[in-house]
Amino acid sequence: MASTRQHPNGVDKRRLILDAAVRVFAQQGFHACRVSDVADEAGVAYGLVYHYFDSKEEILNTLFTERWQIMLDAIVDIDRQEVPARDKLYMVASFIIDSYRYDPNLMKVIIVEVTRAANSFGRQHLEKIREAYQLIAGIVESARVDGSFKSDISSDFAAMCFYGAIEQLLSGWIFDLMPQQDEDFERAKGLVVETICGGLEAPSASAPVS
Amino acid sequence: MASTRQHPNGVDKRRLILDAAVRVFAQQGFHACRVSDVADEAGVAYGLVYHYFDSKEEILNTLFTERWQIMLDAIVDIDRQEVPARDKLYMVASFIIDSYRYDPNLMKVIIVEVTRAANSFGRQHLEKIREAYQLIAGIVESARVDGSFKSDISSDFAAMCFYGAIEQLLSGWIFDLMPQQDEDFERAKGLVVETICGGLEAPSASAPVS
DNA sequence: GATTGGATTGACTCGTCAGTCAACCGGGAC
């Protein structure tokens, strides 16, 4: 693989290929598209793709790893703040949802081709994916310790539910099963946290008796 | 496609092929495996697969459609009962989790290769998948109407969260990220409902003030 | 025991692509 040095003319072909790949993978799917589609979309010769990447998979690898690490770092940052767990979870949800809003194609590729394809391609990234669950679990765990979250729901379990709910929402948007205006995204951030932290049941319905 | 009539010797080769496909698809993945793998696993000649099915995809189609319809019917049945929404959701969660427990390979194939592969293969089944969301949303909606569930969380939204959480749990089991003893499955049923309906927050923490 | 027709076989075809490679280009160094 060549270095990422960019040419005097100011065009970084490697980046060009990665960006083109996002569009092509998102539209046609990783398996369905041909490497030549990516090259064409990037306005670059077929062979150049293999100058910068060892294989078709390595392109997807790169896209995933780049973006996922940014998310992991963001969650770590969020967890450092001195705010209630619920606020932290809101920030996590915000970050993920905004990631989709900012670059839906990239998030679509990451979720559809990696995160939710753990059987084929995602397998080699299971550990990184797991890290995200564990970071979320960490947020929940400290709330369990300080008593603000129920102790009978394990933090690992809670993390899976929380992350699963968010990913399902993204899937809903990706496949046009849910409306995606700006307001929908904003509302979703609050609602997913309200659902997971506060629950669906009306407060009055079954008054908590502890 | 030939009929499903079974031979005098009592062996239904079509069924044999379907069952073999479940194992092969689960182990290798739909894309990664070859039709000859399925034929070999079934102990049947390559060509016979094409006697019973038009294509490799049709096998997967059949597996999905068969099983998904059973689930849809089950949810309809559950919804008919005169019990609180929370109990209905518990029954839905139970059904799905038990489906996995009873035949993990089949559920793995359905989730990994269809439900979570909506970009490639699952696309043609989006409507059927959506039906499940809508049935769940129906359960939530009636609880919203009778006041037992919060009215500010739309039932569509709630359904996505609920289903997403369950699917994430199954994924966790499928990829060995979570323990899967009998007790784990049983506990999960209650916990996922408790999480989504009751929320993660401890009752005392933020006393409901309406 | 001849006939019929569906079940079964597996070698073969044929299109598709990922990945290769030899040639070409163009800017910088001297």
Added chain:
DNA sequence: GTCCCGGTTGACTGACGAGTCAATCCAATC
């Protein structure tokens, strides 16, 4: 001007695997 070298090109190869098909088998029927 010429040498060098990384960037760039795209025609080509080689493997692979889905789907075809002509041949064979076998149970039932007359």
